[in-house]
Amino acid sequence: MKIIVIDYGSGNLRSAARAVETAANSVTRNSNVKVSSEVVDLKEADRIILPGQGSFGDCMNGLAALEGMLECLEVAVIQRGIPFMGICVGMQLMAAKGLEHGERSGLGWFPGSVGRLQPSDNTLKIPHMGWNDLTFHRTHPVFSGLPKSPHMYFVHSYAYTANDHDEIIAHADYGGLISAAIGRDNLIGVQFHPDKSQEQGLKVLANFVVWQP
Amino acid sequence: MLKKRIIPCLDVKDGRTVKGINFIDLIDAGDPVVQASFYDRAGADELCFLDITASSDNRDTLLDVVERTAEKCFMPLTVGGGVRTVEDIRTLLLAGADKVSINTAAVYNPEFVAEASNKFGSQCIVVAIDAKKVSTGKWEIFTHGGRESTGIDALDWGALMETNGAGELLVTSMDKDGTRSGFDLALTKGIADNVGIPVIASGGVGSLDHLVDGIREGHASAVLAASIFHFGEFTIAEAKAFLAKEGVDIRPLNPT
Numbered sequence: 001m002k003i004i005v006i007d008y009g010s011g012n013l014r015s016a017a018r019a020v021e022t023a024a025n026s027v028t029r030n031s032n033v034k035v036s037s038e039v040v041d042l043k044e045a046d047r048i049i050l051p052g053q054g055s056f057g058d059c060m061n062g063l064a065a066l067e068g069m070l071e072c073l074e075v076a077v078i079q080r081g082i083p084f085m086g087i088c089v090g091m092q093l094m095a096a097k098g099l100e101h102g103e104r105s106g107l108g109w110f111p112g113s114v115g116r117l118q119p120s121d122n123t124l125k126i127p128h129m130g131w132n133d134l135t136f137h138r139t140h141p142v143f144s145g146l147p148k149s150p151h152m153y154f155v156h157s158y159a160y161t162a163n164d165h166d167e168i169i170a171h172a173d174y175g176g177l178i179s180a181a182i183g184r185d186n187l188i189g190v191q192f193h194p195d196k197s198q199e200q201g202l203k204v205l206a207n208f209v210v211w212q213p
Numbered sequence: 214m215l216k217k218r219i220i221p222c223l224d225v226k227d228g229r230t231v232k233g234i235n236f237i238d239l240i241d242a243g244d245p246v247v248q249a250s251f252y253d254r255a256g257a258d259e260l261c262f263l264d265i266t267a268s269s270d271n272r273d274t275l276l277d278v279v280e281r282t283a284e285k286c287f288m289p290l291t292v293g294g295g296v297r298t299v300e301d302i303r304t305l306l307l308a309g310a311d312k313v314s315i316n317t318a319a320v321y322n323p324e325f326v327a328e329a330s331n332k333f334g335s336q337c338i339v340v341a342i343d344a345k346k347v348s349t350g351k352w353e354i355f356t357h358g359g360r361e362s363t364g365i366d367a368l369d370w371g372a373l374m375e376t377n378g379a380g381e382l383l384v385t386s387m388d389k390d391g392t393r394s395g396f397d398l399a400l401t402k403g404i405a406d407n408v409g410i411p412v413i414a415s416g417g418v419g420s421l422d423h424l425v426d427g428i429r430e431g432h433a434s435a436v437l438a439a440s441i442f443h444f445g446e447f448t449i450a451e452a453k454a455f456l457a458k459e460g461v462d463i464r465p466l467n468p469t
Contacts (some may be wrong), residue, residue: 011306018283020283053337125410
């Protein structure tokens with residue numbers, strides 16, 4: 001099984017790749033995790049992970065700057081249905097648009113938008129940084145075998161707002177509900193960092209590796 | 214709900230931990246990677262490495278430590294000490310640090326923080342503030358381990374660093390550091406209430422009560438401690454159990 005972690009210049013991916021590798025090795029013997037910015041790798045991928053750090057616009061620019069990447073992603077993920085996971089800004093990029101430093105189009109795989117966190121309690125700090133617990137709206141294979149309200153590590157100042165409530169798999173509470181995990185068909189997006197969330201984060205990654213949507 | 218974080222901090226010099234450690238089951242207690250793994254398994258919420266290597270020739274030893282830690286500890290890692298340039302930050306992030314803490318370089322050039330956060334994002338830029346009390350309700354920024362005054366007001370400084378794009382502030386009281394008499398709560402609270410970004414309280418922890426105080430009275434989002442954990446006085450589990458008993462929202466170790 002070939003798992004591609006897309007590298008589009010948004011920071012260090014080795015540690016994320018290592019987490020995916022560790023998780024994959026716990027559930028399958030023949031996985032191969034590769035950090036890549038090459039379209040050719042994407043064409044052969046069995047699983048695709050899109051991480052992301054920084055602003056929505058910068059990340060979208062970084063992704064678009066890779067020759068043929070946006071088209072290839074569309075083919076692999078939307079047409080061929082390869083299981084896809086977006087992490088943090090990688091999740092946000094799946095939205096129709098981002099509102100960070102002006103409006104930008106995203107990949108458009110989910111109809112909602114990404115805006116700045118506006119907690120109802122103004123003593124709450126931004127970024128939303130640290131461990132928060134998830135509340136599940138429904139069961140999903142990628143979140144199986146976890147505690148009822150697992151804690152995951154978040155670091156973000158912007159978040160995805162869904163138009164369609166059915167997209168939400170889990171939320172976290174931070175002066176209002178934050179979309180912590182969204183999903184549809186072969187698509188999964190997580191606002192938290194499974195690669196930084198110790199055992200329970202690795203469990204999510206392992207589930208993703210064996211997931212058959 | 215977001216939980217308060219407990220962050221053990223390891224002082225690293227020439228690739229080895231400086232403070233002794235009492236965990237009998239560690240094969241090499243001087244290896245920061247071994248200690249980091251220990252804290253990872255123990256359920257620490259984050260880890261912090263503070264590099265105190267004097268010679269820049271030996272900086273690579275730190276990178277090796279960060280790389281080896283990031284290979285096996287899947288938890289947030291902050292690295293600080295001797296961070297002076299954008300290149301220093303890039304190198305640490307590429308080695309596997311999630312956040313980089315800037316101290317003296319920010320004092321010399323506050324714009325450096327703006328440059329760093331523009332380049333890498335606020336989420337990975339921590340500004341370390343070393344402050345000393347100069348009169349009641351007034352603290353100043355000190356450099357060189359608390360020896361040199363800068364005349365900069367600590368509360369103003371925290372606010373400026375937020376404006377310049379810091380994602381988090383690590384506030385250490387130079388009066389309290391090493392005393393084991395608890396955080397400077399007025400300092401921590403003063404800065405925390407004056408900014409909209411998270412503050413980590415540091416310097417002076419000698420008991421579990423101090424951790425509670427830092428959060429409750431100091432309004433810190435996270436508490437950093439070194440010796441109470443390294444010397445085996447308290448485990449992370451004991452600290453978490455105590456905080457939970459005191460009504461502080463923490464991430465439980467064994468959720469169901």
